[in-house]
Amino acid sequence: MSYDVVILGLGYVGLPLAQQAVRAGLSVLGLDIDEAVVASLRAGRSHVDDLSDADVAVMLAGGFRPTADESGIARARTAVICVPTPLSEGDGPDLRAVTGATGAVGRNLRPGTLVVLESTTYPGTTDDVVRPLLEQLSGLTAGIDFHLAFSPERIDPGNTEYGPHNTPKVVGGYTPACTSAAAAFYGRFIETVVRTRGTREAETAKLLENTYRHVNIALVNEMARFCHELDIDLWDVISAAATKPFGFQAFHPGPGVGGHCIPIDPNYLSHNVRSKLGYPFRFVELAQEINATMPAYVARRAQNLLNADGQAVRGATVLLLGITYKADIADQRESPAAPLARQLAALGATVAYHDPHVRTWDVGGVPVSRTEDLSGAVTSADLVILIQNHREYDVDHLARLAKRFFDTRGVTTVRSAHRL
Secondary structure, three states, X not given: OOEOEEEEOOOOOHHHHHHHHHHOOOOEEEEOOOHHHHHHXXXXXXXXXXXXXXXXXXXXHOOOEEEOOHHHHHHEOEEEEOOXXXXXXXXXXXXXXXXXXXXXXXHOOOOOOEEEEOOOOOOOHHHHHHHHHHHHHHOOOEOOOEEEEEOOOOOOXXXXXXXXXXXXXXXXXXXXXXXXXXXXXXOOOOOOEEEOOOHHHHHHHHHHHHHHHHHXXXXXXXXXXXXXHOOOOHHHHHHHHOOOOXXXXXXXXXXXXXXXXXXXXXXXXXXXXXXXHOOOOHHHHHHHHHHHOHHHHHHHHHHHHHHXXXXXXXXXXXXXXXXXXXXXXXXXXXXXXXXXXXXXHHOOOEEEEEOOOOOOOOOOOOOEEEOOOHHHXXXXXXXXXXXXXXXXXXXXHHHHHOOOEEEOOOOOOOOOOEEO
8 A cells, every 4th residue: 555645753743744634635654663652543542632532533534544664654655754853961952763763764765755854953954964864775866866855843732723734834845846845745735835945944944933932931031030029010011012013922921931842942053053153042042041940930939929928938838730831731841840849849848739631740759749629729728839821720719719829820810819
């Protein structure tokens, strides 16, 4: 059997992409090295927030085939690499998953195939890492025997308005013909395809998107600190500024930056600038410094709230509400709740949490208990800290129940609540 596309990596990027391709009538092979993930998908069980078990069942009925066997790559007309690129110790991307997936493609590459890298990485990865490995293993030449392109993922977990189908897709090829091949492929199931001059421009576009958010979040996080000291309501300031119909986009402070992109991706650009040009990307490094210290700042504010009422943080019970990196999803990657819990525990607090999306939480040896009784836990805690505003929370009601309520998301309206 032949396939229109094989998608390597069936996580939060690859699985929604596979779903969209199946919906458009493409025959899709899904490849993942985790056999437990493959078995789960074959049984109709989803492991990502944006797809339900019913969604996976529909995909399977539409011909989607999950597998851990790389030999099927040879029967696919397009191969899309959607594997993770976590930070390495040197703040660059850990490309082991990318090279592993590229190796699987290279060993099974056939003339005429389109290969697309979607994994976020530093500029030059497609040309300097992926291309040579594909050519070495296959004996084929990119731009002549096969097409090669980069197309950054733009998945926003939990976003019900924009998904793979209606989010514009950026593509940049190794040659203009490669760009055209990639644009034609994505154009079969994505509304808008945006072409760049080449792979490096497409790679850098992704990093610019996230660096833009990273820097602006750092700006309001720093403003949150001095506005608190100056007794200025930053949330009111942002609301007022956001009424300007041009030249301003509202960003909001928070307890830290989490997720798969913002705390990580800008570092790839910073690392690339330092390693290739020998000087720092100062905006990114300063933003990282500011955002990374927000959990410690929230812990100090929590300590001060208790001290103001004559209670020590040591021995106090602190309840964290919402420990995921984003509202209404279960994803905990890089969530600021974990470093905040460690900071509070180091100060001697007893830390508990409630999150309707998270049954168990490992904070690296820090004892943290989960509570089922939300109202009871809020009432009995010495301090409640809202980390993530899930839709299940009536925050004003909870703030009224609490002895002390610290809102790091600026969503409460009751006067008794303390806002970041």
